[in-house]
Amino acid sequence: MDSLRVLVVDDEPGIRMAVERALRAFVVKVPDFGKEFGLAIEQAASGEDALETIRKAPPDILLLDYKMPGISGLDLMDRLNTDGVDVVTIVITAYASLETAVAATKRGAFDFLAKPFAPDELKSVMFKAAKHIVVQREAKRLAEERKHVRFELLSVVAHEMKAPTAAIENYLRMMQDRVLGEDVTAYDHPIARAIIRLEGMRKLVNDLLDITRIESGRKTRTVVDLDVREVATACIVNARELGLARNITIDLTAGAPVPMKADRGEIELILNNLLSNAVKYNRDAGRVDVGVQAGDGAVVLTIADTGIGMAPADCARLFGEFVRIKNDKTRLIEGSGLGLSIVQRLAHLYGGEATVASTPDVGTTFTVTLPIGA
Amino acid sequence: MAGKTILMVDDDVDFLEATALRLRADGFDVLTAEGQVKGEEVLSAGTPFDLAVLDLMMENPDSGFVLGHHVRRKRPGTPVLLVTGVTGETGLEFDAATAEERRWVPADAVLPKPIRYDQLKAEIDRLLG
Numbered sequence: 001m002d003s004l005r006v007l008v009v010d011d012e013p014g015i016r017m018a019v020e021r022a023l024r025a026f027v028v029k030v031p032d033f034g035k036e037f038g039l040a041i042e043q044a045a046s047g048e049d050a051l052e053t054i055r056k057a058p059p060d061i062l063l064l065d066y067k068m069p070g071i072s073g074l075d076l077m078d079r080l081n082t083d084g085v086d087v088v089t090i091v092i093t094a095y096a097s098l099e100t101a102v103a104a105t106k107r108g109a110f111d112f113l114a115k116p117f118a119p120d121e122l123k124s125v126m127f128k129a130a131k132h133i134v135v136q137r138e139a140k141r142l143a144e145e146r147k148h149v150r151f152e153l154l155s156v157v158a159h160e161m162k163a164p165t166a167a168i169e170n171y172l173r174m175m176q177d178r179v180l181g182e183d184v185t186a187y188d189h190p191i192a193r194a195i196i197r198l199e200g201m202r203k204l205v206n207d208l209l210d211i212t213r214i215e216s217g218r219k220t221r222t223v224v225d226l227d228v229r230e231v232a233t234a235c236i237v238n239a240r241e242l243g244l245a246r247n248i249t250i251d252l253t254a255g256a257p258v259p260m261k262a263d264r265g266e267i268e269l270i271l272n273n274l275l276s277n278a279v280k281y282n283r284d285a286g287r288v289d290v291g292v293q294a295g296d297g298a299v300v301l302t303i304a305d306t307g308i309g310m311a312p313a314d315c316a317r318l319f320g321e322f323v324r325i326k327n328d329k330t331r332l333i334e335g336s337g338l339g340l341s342i343v344q345r346l347a348h349l350y351g352g353e354a355t356v357a358s359t360p361d362v363g364t365t366f367t368v369t370l371p372i373g374a
Numbered sequence: 375m376a377g378k379t380i381l382m383v384d385d386d387v388d389f390l391e392a393t394a395l396r397l398r399a400d401g402f403d404v405l406t407a408e409g410q411v412k413g414e415e416v417l418s419a420g421t422p423f424d425l426a427v428l429d430l431m432m433e434n435p436d437s438g439f440v441l442g443h444h445v446r447r448k449r450p451g452t453p454v455l456l457v458t459g460v461t462g463e464t465g466l467e468f469d470a471a472t473a474e475e476r477r478w479v480p481a482d483a484v485l486p487k488p489i490r491y492d493q494l495k496a497e498i499d500r501l502l503g
Contacts, residue, residue, distance in 0.1 A: 162459050166488030167388035173491060174392050179399045190395075193388050326433070331387060331408065 003038040004028070004130060005057075009050040009076070010065040010092065015115070016043045019063060022119035028130040035134050039126065047071025051079060058085050061129050063113070066093035066100060077107035088129045092117075156322055160204060160336070164197040200334035207338035210269060211321075214345050221263045228299050229254040229292045231267050236290060239275035247285045250275070254292040260299050260372055266346050270354075273339040274303040274366050280333050281364065282307035297372055298352065304365040309358045318356055319344040343368065378502055379403040379422065383413035383441060384429040384457070393427075396491050397498075410437035417441075417448055425502055427494070429487070430458035442480030453501040454480060455494075459487035 008019045020041045028037045042059065044050035047070050054062075066073040073091060080087065091104045094115040101112060110132060111125050171190040180186035229252075236250050243250060260267075271290075278288040282305045291302035308329040310318075317323050322337040324330070340354070343366075347354045350370040358364040380402050384390045387408055394404040405423055407413040410432045416423075426445050430438035442454050456470070456479070470479045483497055 159459065162488060163386050163389070167386055167392065169488065170389060170392035170491065174396055177396075179396050190392065193391070197388060326385070326409075 001027070001036050001038050003040045004061060004133065005040050005042065005059040006061045006063060006126075007042045007044060007050060007053060007059040008063045009044045009047065009068070009073070010063075011045060011068045012065075013045070015065070015092070016045070018119075019122065022122050023126065026123055026126065028127055030127075030131050030134045032131075033134045033138060037130055047073070047076045050076060054080065054085060054087070055083070058087050060088065060133055061126070062087045062089040064089055064091055066091050066104065074103055074107060077104070077109070081107060088132055090125055090129060153321075157204075157208065160322065161201065164201050167197050168194045196334055200336065203334070204336035204338070207336045207342060210342050211338060211345070214342065214349065221266070223261050223263050225259060225261055226264055226267070228258040228260050228262070228267060228294075228301070230257065231264060232271055232290055232292050232301070235268055235271040235275055238272070239279060239288070242276060243279045243282070243288070246279075246282070248279055248282050248288060249286075250279075250288040250290065252290045252292070256294075258292050258294045258299055260294075260370065262350065262370070266349065270343050270346050270368055271301065271303075273343050274301075274368070277335075277339060277366075278303050278305035278307070278364075280335070281305065281330070294372070299370045299372060301368040301370070302365060304363060306363045309360040309362050309364050311360060312358075315356050315358055319354065377401070377403070378424045379405060380498065381405045381407065381413070381416060381423040381426045381445075383407045383410070383416075383426070383432070383438070385409045385432040385437075386429070389429075393491065393494065396495075400495065402498075409433055410441055413437075413441050414444065417444055423449075423452065425453045425455065425498060427455045427457060427498070428481075430456055439480060446480050453482045455497055455501065456481035456484045457487050457489055457494075458484060 006023065008016050010016050010019075020043065023039045023041055026039055028039065030036070042053065044053055047068055050062075050064075051071065053059075064073045064076060071079075073093075077089060080089075088110045089108065090111045090113055091100075091109045092113045092115060093100050093104075104112070110129060113122065113125055171194040174180070174190060175187050180190075232252055232254065236252055240250050242248075275288065275290070282288065286306040288306075289302075289304045291300070291304075293300045293302075310325055314325045318325070319340050321341045323340075324335055324337040344354045347368050347370065352368065352370040354366060354368045356364060356366050380397055382390055382394055382397075382404060383406075384393075385408060390406050390408060394406050397404045405416055405421060407416050413428070426442075428438040428441050428445075430436070432438065434440070438456050438458070442456060445452055445454050468475065468479055468484065470476050470481045470484045476482065482501055485494065485497060
């Protein structure tokens with residue numbers, strides 16, 4: 001069991017002893033965070049003594065008498081504030097005046113204990129202080145974790161940008177040095193490849209912005225009554241353009257309107273990502289079948305393609321960030337590796353889930369289940 | 375240098391293609407392999423080459439390292455250039471500047487990625503010279 005260090009500062013030995021007795025065997029339980037603490041009690045008979053102890057090793061909780069000869073409770077708090085010592089301070093006072101409370105609160109007192117106090121009152125204040133400490137530590141831990149995650153993401157993004165920039169630079173320098181002669185048509189292929197890599201980078205930047213918006217929670221969500229069938233119809237019109245060059249047909253199966261409360265942009269993002277994948281990873285003259293169904297308290301979107309498919313092991317890791325399935329069939333297909341991660345995050349936002357089923361060389365079906373009214 | 379054959383292994387098809395084009399324009403013969411597996415195939419086939427340029431991170435973070443060892447074993451004496459985008463912050467920094475380093479790094483030179491063609495060409499000329 002962890003323990004919290006408590007320093008009792010009072011010029012009356014009777015109070016110090018009483019506190020020590022009351023708290024010696026006390027276990028503070030903070031069930032919300034699954035934490036339990038014992039208390040290690042130390043005593044100081046004056047402000048001077050306390051200052052010395054605190055400077056050596058600051059306690060977690062300070063039980064501080066307001067009125068003492070020499071350095072008073074308020075003086076001590078001032079000095080601790082100057083030194084930047086972070087300690088949860090509970091002020092013990094016999095004069096429960098407003099003036100006292102204001103002065104102590106200004107100096108950052110966490111709570112008050114009026115003399116004389118019963119052991120239960122003391123314990124209840126200690127519980128509050130312990131809970132405060134747990135919450136503070138938890139917040140600090142989360143902030144550290146977030147910093148770490150952000151750093152990881154930044155280095156992955158930097159790495160993801162390196163390869164395409166190097167490829168494009170190579171092609172451009174090759175043209176600059178006229179490696180293939182003066183005839184510009186000789187450079188058709190390098191130019192086409194450079195454009196493809198640039199498009200890939202543009203998609204990466206857009207996907208990153210989408211992910212950042214979802215993650216930060218700052219994106220203003222406009223949840224309205226909409227018809228998912230109608231949204232899908234609009235998305236399919238755009239996707240057909242993508243499929244045109246490779247003669248890929250896209251059809252929608254949805255009998256009736258499918259009403260749902262949702263943010264239109266988010267539903268479009270889900271559909272556009274899945275439709276663009278279904279086209280990209282399809283075979284020439286392939287098919288994409290889109291289903292929009294309402295049933296069982298959820299809207300179910302299915303996007304089935306007749307494409308290259310993938311192995312079960314690949315399916316398992318597909319929704320992770322920057323996951324790209326690399327093989328002979330995918331080597332010339334550009335992607336940021338973020339699209340499906342975006343789809344899954346959005347599905348989770350609705351309390352739903354995105355799943356995949358696939359057979360190599362037959363096709364892949366994505367299913368997104370979005371509970372209604374979540 | 376003309377007439378010398380270079381094996382280039384990289385998982386970035388565009389890096390591979392652009393570099394191969396330039397090397398060919400400079401009179402080299404170039405064998406390209408997209409990734410570690412393809413690289414191993416070239417080695418197994420026994421096609422001769424005079425120098426290998428290997429990307430470090432391909433299918434695996436140490437693909438180029440493993441390939442380098444295989445080049446050393448199957449074609450002893452053939453110079454190996456390891457090209458890597460790995461930087462210091464990953465803790466995976468190494469070089470082949472000293473004899474001590476070359477005892478465990480299967481390369482005659484380690485070059486940072488992205489690399490400019492003229493830098494790469496200068497290293498190739500040095501190692502084949």
